Amino acid sequence: MNDLRAANFIEIILLYFGFRSRYRVENNSMFPALRSGEQVIIKKSAKLKVGDIVIARHPYKKSVEIIKRIKEIDEGGKYFLIGDNKDESSDSRTFGAVSIEYIKGKVISRLSNYDIGKV
Amino acid sequence: MFDKLKEKLVNATPIKTAEAHCDGPCGVYDPAQARIEAESVYMMTKKILDLKHPGTEDAKAHAAYHNTLTRFIAIKEERAELAKHHVIVLWSDYFKPEHLEKYPELHTLFWKTAKLCSSCKQEVSLEHAQELLDNIKEIHKIFWETKGKDVAWYLASQ
Numbered sequence: 429m430n431d432l433r434a435a436n437f438i439e440i441i442l443l444y445f446g447f448r449s450r451y452r453v454e455n456n457s458m459f460p461a462l463r464s465g466e467q468v469i470i471k472k473s474a475k476l477k478v479g480d481i482v483i484a485r486h487p488y489k490k491s492v493e494i495i496k497r498i499k500e501i502d503e504g505g506k507y508f509l510i511g512d513n514k515d516e517s518s519d520s521r522t523f524g525a526v527s528i529e530y531i532k533g534k535v536i537s538r539l540s541n542y543d544i545g546k547v
Numbered sequence: 548m549f550d551k552l553k554e555k556l557v558n559a560t561p562i563k564t565a566e567a568h569c570d571g572p573c574g575v576y577d578p579a580q581a582r583i584e585a586e587s588v589y590m591m592t593k594k595i596l597d598l599k600h601p602g603t604e605d606a607k608a609h610a611a612y613h614n615t616l617t618r619f620i621a622i623k624e625e626r627a628e629l630a631k632h633h634v635i636v637l638w639s640d641y642f643k644p645e646h647l648e649k650y651p652e653l654h655t656l657f658w659k660t661a662k663l664c665s666s667c668k669q670e671v672s673l674e675h676a677q678e679l680l681d682n683i684k685e686i687h688k689i690f691w692e693t694k695g696k697d698v699a700w701y702l703a704s705q
Contacts, residue, residue, distance in 0.1 A: 440556050440557055443560050444556040444559060446560075449563065450557070450561070451563050451564065452562055452564050452565070453565055457567040462567065488635055492566055493563065493564070494566045495565035495566070495567050518640045522639050522642065539557060542550045542554070543553050543557050
């Protein structure tokens with residue numbers, strides 16, 4: 429599993445100009461990779477592979493976006509998403525694999541407390 | 548200085564929330580929520596069917612009739628949607644593949660129950676309202692079996 433690196437300056441510039449998006453993680457289903465309250469940067473049209481952390485639209489709850497890891501990509505190109513902390517995760521084990529339209533982007537880096545001014 | 552610049556740039560951008568769980572990790576589920584809403588749907592359906600048209604030209608009587616009927620319909624619509632919500636939450640968040648192995652009819656049961664909620668909104672059908680309650684009773688039975696508890700089914704409206 430790939431550990432998330434800290435955001436670099438170029439990514440912050442791209443974020444500022446709207447080429448990247450910023451998300452705050454709530455709850456602990458991605459613990460220990462990501463703790464509740466941490467912020468991440470996502471890239472919308474990134475190539476996806478097994479092990480990547482992604483933001484996806486919840487299949488049954490239109491207004492909810494979730495953060496999960498790709499466990500498997502099936503032959504039909506659907507993504508099986510799962511939380512790292514399985515005890516606290518509602519994921520593809522309950523709602524099944526999702527198609528690419530549900531994936532909002534790949535989490536490429538995390539923002540440190542220095543980046544967001546919480547030092 | 549450089550950190551301050553980064554901080555300003557980052558904080559100038561919008562932020563969204565990504566749920567690392569869907570309903571919080573409380574793990575509290577109970578089909579009673581769906582049952583209560585389905586009971587309301589049944590009672591409202593019955594009240595709509597029992598409501599007598601004033602049968603006169605009296606404007607006040609007509610207004611009162613339409614007001615009551617509209618309220619009954621609005622409550623039935625709202626409660627059927629809430630029942631559907633609670634049913635789908637149980638289906639998607641509580642039940643897991645191991646439950647499906649033991650209860651292979653689970654998906655069909657939930658699918659039909661969610662569809663019945665929609666039927667109860669579209670129609671004024673006591674049969675479908677009763678069928679919705681019967682399905683939720685079946686969900687109640689399976690749910691408490693998975694918990695290893697013997698919880699009796701009851702209706703608040705009886």
